[in-house]
Amino acid sequence: MYGRYGVDQLGNFLFILYIILAVISFVYPPVIFICYPIIIYTLFRMFSKQYYKRRAENDWYLQKTAGIRKFFKRQQNKWKYRKTHKYLKCPHCHQYLRVPRGKGEITVTCPSCHQQFDQRT
Numbered sequence: 001m002y003g004r005y006g007v008d009q010l011g012n013f014l015f016i017l018y019i020i021l022a023v024i025s026f027v028y029p030p031v032i033f034i035c036y037p038i039i040i041y042t043l044f045r046m047f048s049k050q051y052y053k054r055r056a057e058n059d060w061y062l063q064k065t066a067g068i069r070k071f072f073k074r075q076q077n078k079w080k081y082r083k084t085h086k087y088l089k090c091p092h093c094h095q096y097l098r099v100p101r102g103k104g105e106i107t108v109t110c111p112s113c114h115q116q117f118d119q120r121t
């Protein structure tokens, strides 16, 4: 693998997609014809020596999935800090805010639009 590109986020996504489609192909066999190009492309990317092109593809993938990844990261953080913090949206600009829990009635100042509103935590 020395000098080869290896695995990145796009490679992981394509491999998981391949596995899902391979499982589906047990039920519906024609799906296997979609699986082959995906795994061939995944392996081609892994063994490629053209770092610049593979990195550009991965950057494109990361840029297109930024919203989805941000959503899941926020859900993960909501769950992680559920006992100490409360997540809410600014009523003016809809920015997500994190405020401490159990402080009673607090005045929240949005860091994005600087509007203030009262919130029970």
Ligand SMILES: [Zn+2]
Binding pocket: 090, 091, 092, 093, 094, 095, 110, 111, 112, 113, 114, 115
């Ligand atoms: Zn705001």
